[in-house]
Amino acid sequence: MFFASDNWAGAHPAINERLSRESTRFAAAYGNSDLDKAVEKRFNEIFERDVSVYFVSTGTAANSLSLASIARIGGVAFSHSEAHVIEDECGAPDFFSGMRMVPVEGENGKIDPAKLAAGIAGFPQDSLHHGRAAAVTLTQATELGTVYTPDEIDALTAIARQNGLPVHMDGARFANALVALGVSPAEMTWKRGVDILSFGGTKNGCWCAEAIVFFNPDLAREFAFIRKRAAQLFSKTRFISAQFDAYLSDDLWLGMARHANTMADRLRAGIRSQNSARLAWDTTSNEVFAVLNKASAQAAEARGARFYGWPTPLNMSEPVKDDETLIRLVTSFATTEEDVDQFLTICKAD
The missing domain is CATH 3.90.1150.10 (Aspartate Aminotransferase, domain 1)
Structure with a gap:
């Protein structure tokens, strides 16, 4: 009776088998193998558009480096007060991005739109001493087990857009939110105004597989250097790709x-x-x-x-x-x- 966390569960047999099969062959390193390229194309299919995908090992790395890619000097990023980025990542998002995580309240783990607007207003772009608004990050599904509806995401991204701020989604339990809503990955992300997604696999049957998905390729222009400097460029990246290959095949991820x-x-x-x-x-x-x-x-x-x-x-x-x-x-x-x-x-x- 293991209910402590979905992190306690092992890896799905299909993912283990795919890793085992990959271990017997040679392939190009640093994300240049045929498998890496094939899985990146699979993400295009899933999200119904061309996306830029970068594999990392942990959800903390995915969130922290995503925010680092959209950081502004003196910037602050707004998240729910109980979000993982502000409560459970040991300051990694602040460390890697150079920004402060500013909490926003809201019932049931969801950011309240009015409070987000008020929070952003408190950090104008010319706020030299207090810092300036730079990004919004929301968690889907939330830390309290709830799920933002498409309309609720629309409301938050609209406020971000009005203030010229990019939006990041922490999708450590992305698949659970997706099947709860019964919508497509596109309908829960870029069609709602989300710019960057931390796409989690580890909590849903993978061994160690997270992806950072950029829906706007311009935002990913410098990301290869950010990932390398953060020691998240694996020489044998294909072992993360192998997990995603099995994870995404035949909708295994949605079934789990x-x-x-x-x-x-x-x-x-x-x-x-x-x-x-x-x-x-x-x-x-x-x-x-x-x-x-x-x-x-x-x-x-x-x-x-x-x-x-x-x-x-x-x-x-x-x-x-x-x-x-x-x-x-x-x-x-x-x-x-x-x-x-x-x-x-x-x-x-x-």
């Missing part, structure tokens, strides 16, 4: 995300049916936030369940009581119905 979301739906439905637990807020991706009585949580852990305790937000509709605890449960391609049902049975019994 759909399964993870379905297992989260099963968790949500089971928790709603119990008296000893409740959902902390509604989510639509593969993250579930639940309030359990402490005895149930301890019993689940004692019987092998793994999950994280979560800090209690100030604006929860129903406060967490002294004998309760707020936890995060994350499903993956490897989560089974038995895992979910066993966890729910333990919680119901205690």
